[in-house]
Amino acid sequence: MTDIFKDFITQLAEVNKQDMNRIMSCITTHEIKKNTIILSQGEVCTRFYFLEKGCMRTYYITKEGQEKTRLVSFDNSPVTALTSFITQKPSVEYIDALEDSELLSISYDDFFILLNEIPSWALFYRKMLELAFAFQNRRIEDLVTLSAKERYEKLLKEQPHYIQRLSNRVVATYLGISQETLSRLKSK
Amino acid sequence: MTDIFKDFITQLAEVNKQDMNRIMSCITTHEIKKNTIILSQGEVCTRFYFLEKGCMRTYYITKEGQEKTRLVSFDNSPVTALTSFITQKPSVEYIDALEDSELLSISYDDFFILLNEIPSWALFYRKMLELAFAFQNRRIEDLVTLSAKERYEKLLKEQPHYIQRLSNRVVATYLGISQETLSRLKSK
């Protein structure tokens, strides 16, 4: 059940059995229905989430009321408004489920207790931050260097599951273009 | 001389005198002339840099030959192609000096030796990653939610030194717009 998460941790840092049990003792599981919002703008992100199965989205709503997607997460990845989680300040982002999903979570307090208690957890966290940084780095690179059309083509080539599994509307807000523009790009 | 860096570290993590001396023993200083490139696309970033004084820029060159700026760093901030540094793989980014600058640096090997040797250095690194993540998060948010004009106005309001200290050309590549568009936005 929580094996997916164990594997994920182990890929980043070796954890002995005892430590792993300690980590797992802090974990809560959640079944989330499609369209459920697990974090709203203005709320503090008090838990670290990991998505075992399903699909979730981290997004903003602009003052004009438009949804803009920062990140879409699929099975086997962390899903957290990290900035809010780290600082324990209100989030500017929403997180919701695009499909029925299975989540694990750890509270902020436990997360940081583990950090001091278990060196391999600290290593795991550091590696995760490094990966998150690198991912965002590429995202900025794409947004700054590519046109809408090029961003779509790159996504189609490198992450075809985004386009297969998500609605046009969500893909468009992820690419930072309008639904109509995306629809026109697709029909070529 | 290296006091600026010491202060920077101390703000993120408490370091005792002995550890600080150990850290400082790994440090090299550099005087960099304006327009010097310290890292090119395709090179591995083998040192972690910290900018004590001056101004440096991290940027890409697109296949059309256009410069696109990911980040501009002023006095008292880290300046490193972190993704390349962490993975020790070739960088996609260039780093150059926009002004005469004073840098410190630590080699990759020393950096990771310190990480295992000195817990407060590990904490410093973790906090730095957290800050870098949060910064990039905001950058993505701006790129995704704001128009060129709004990005310019936000920069003018929140980081006026960018506009005062940098050439139009650099500001434009940072905002992801053309020089001419920026010039027109300014004249309103």
Place this chain on the structure above:
DNA sequence: AACCCTTTTTGACTTTTGTCAATGCACAGG
């Protein structure tokens, strides 16, 4: 002051993308 070199501004035009509105389509719930 005169020169060169770079940066900035301006104008005319093109391309890209967005907006609004209408239509078609598909699926969930009664």
Place this chain on the structure above:
DNA sequence: CCTGTGCATTGACAAAAGTCAAAAAGGGTT
């Protein structure tokens, strides 16, 4: 089997931003 409701597509037009070229404005050097 009908009927909404939301999503996708298409068309016509508008707005935003880019491109190219030329002129103007600075900045430093002799």
